[in-house]
Amino acid sequence: MLRLTWVQPEDLVGHELRQAALDGREASAVAARWHAAGGPPAPLAAGASARPVSRYLRLLANDLLDELAELPSSLADDEPSDLAAIQALCPEWPVSPGAPAAWDGPVFEARLEAAWLGRAAGCLLGKPVEKLPLDAIRALARAAGNWPLAGWFTARGVPAELLAEHPWNRRSAATSLAENIDGMPEDDDLNYPLLALLVLRRHGRRFTTADVARVWLDELPAGRTFTAERIAYRNLLCGLEPPLTARHRNPFREWIGALIRADAHGWTNPGDPGAAAAQAHRDAALTHTANGVYAAMFTAAVIAAAAGGERDVHACLRTGLTVVPPRSRLARAVRDAVRLAREHADFDTVVDLLHAAHGATHHWVHAVPNTALLAAALTHADGDFTASICRAVSGGWDTDSVGATAGSVAGLLAGSPRALPERWTAPLKNRLATSVGDFDGTGFDTLARLTHLEASRP
Structure with a gap:
């Protein structure tokens, strides 16, 4: 059936x-x-x-x-979805530097390649434990002598009874454990940056939400969509237009899907977090509203700051909050997560407190707890690449998605593929599998060049 x-x-x-x-x-x-x-x-x-x-x-x-x-929301005034209304609530919205900066080609391209590699590594690290509860993630890693998490998950040395009690993610187990990684397997967390590149190549940085929809219908197989994206895809096929595609019978409109599509908007607006956030908003509006949109805008702004050369992750996170309505649930959750990460030396304690705050009320794919975890992981890791992706994944919830975004940010901060530990990059073999467009088998160096091209367009 x-x-x-x-x-x-x-x-x-x-x-x-x-x-x-x-x-x-x-x-x-x-x-x-x-x-x-x-x-x-x-x-x-x-x-x-x-x-x-x-x-x-x-x-x-x-x-x-x-x-x-049709039910009215008591939070509507503090959590609008329209960009102009969002900007009106953000008194520190970043001022655009004006004309795009003339970024040094090789240096910026190396930074972008590190971001692509970081996104892939963080995603791949989280894939085998996606959907598993926090205690299962900890038990599996401890049994392999890999806790605190510091390397790829593995079944080697893990008791059979523990693996039977907490099986790996069925779709990912064959491609994302230390013993079987052979390049970067397909994942929606990598498909969406590719789609964003296609949108920019075909429609430029002034693309509309309808342009995003057209590219999806042309290039994205329906079976590769999930949650809010699948609902919006269905709504498009039923003849609905954005932004109604995000609202019609879509209970997932504040989940993490728009956040995982935000990286390319930050990469292509280096040093201009306001423009990155506005670009991410036009993408997100196809599928999400309110806090689901803010998560994408926050992420795009953080990444734009890092892509522009900011090396302090804490400054990048502060920049991200300037594009989020300050009384929104997402802004409050991120501020609290950053505070917890600063107060506690043990990251397990931070994670336990985040789960106590959000676990009972939010689905494990909701944008609010996952964005909070992302901010906590990046804060606690203080810019270190391995610590960033391992903390992000060790926090549970949507492990591959949070790991991917943490890896993108930390890769930018590292500044070059050579600055990333080889144990994370070598298994990727500079090869990405995907069903999007003609990108299957593309190398991350090529993706960096293509991203640089879009960042350089007026």
Whole structure:
């Protein structure tokens, strides 16, 4: 039986009810109707429940999703999705330096290659433990003598009973353990920067959200989309246009998907975090709203600062917060995470406190806790590459996505592929697998050149 993930109406209602509790909508009456009718809760980890429901429940689910969308939010004034409204709430929005800077070709290109390599390494490190609970990640790494996390995950030396209790991510186990890594396997965390490059090549830096949609329909296989991206893809095929694609029956609109698409917008606006954030907003608006959009803008601004030559990760993070509405949930979570990372020498303590603050209320793919973890990992690592990706992945939740973004930032700070430890870069073999466009098998040095070209365009 085919149960397509992330789109079954009966699975979306539970996620929308949880989202309503987070964004200040009173949904108790809708929840009571759903539960009284026998509606199931949202699947805890999987993208779809095991069995379909009756036709009646499916029709009710669609009606309730529309009803939930109409409920007013008490947080609307502090958490707008429109760019002009966001900028109006950000008194320290970065001032653009004006004309693009004339970046030194070889130096900047080396920085971009380190960013691509860092993104791949961080993603690959997190792939085998994606979806696993925090205690499982710690147990598997400890059993291999790899805790605190300092290298690739491995099954070598791990007791069979522990592997049976906490199996690796099914899709990734064959390509992302120390014993079987052979180049960078396909992953959505690398597909989306490639798509962003295609958007920029075809439409320039003044691209629209509709341009992003067109490139997706041309180049992105539907089966390579997940959560909010899959909902938006479906909405496009149903004839809806942005930004309605992000809002219509999309309970994942504040999850991490827009954040993982933000790197290229920072890479191509070095030293101009305001422009990077605005560019990331146009991309994110296809699929996300409010805090889901802010996560992308924050990430793009952090990366733009680092791409422009800023070597202090703490200054980069402060720059990222200037493009996020200060009273938003994401801004508060990031500020608290940075504070915790400064207060505690043991990163496990930081992670435990973050999980205590967010774990019970947020799905493991939600942008708010994952962005907080990203900020905490980068702060605690103080710019060190290995520490950045290992702390990001060791914190659980969306391990490959947070690891990827941490690696991108830390790669930029390192400044060159030669500055990255060979144990992280050599297994990648300068080869990326993907189903996007003509990029399959492309080297990270080539991707850096292509990114540099887009960064140099007016």
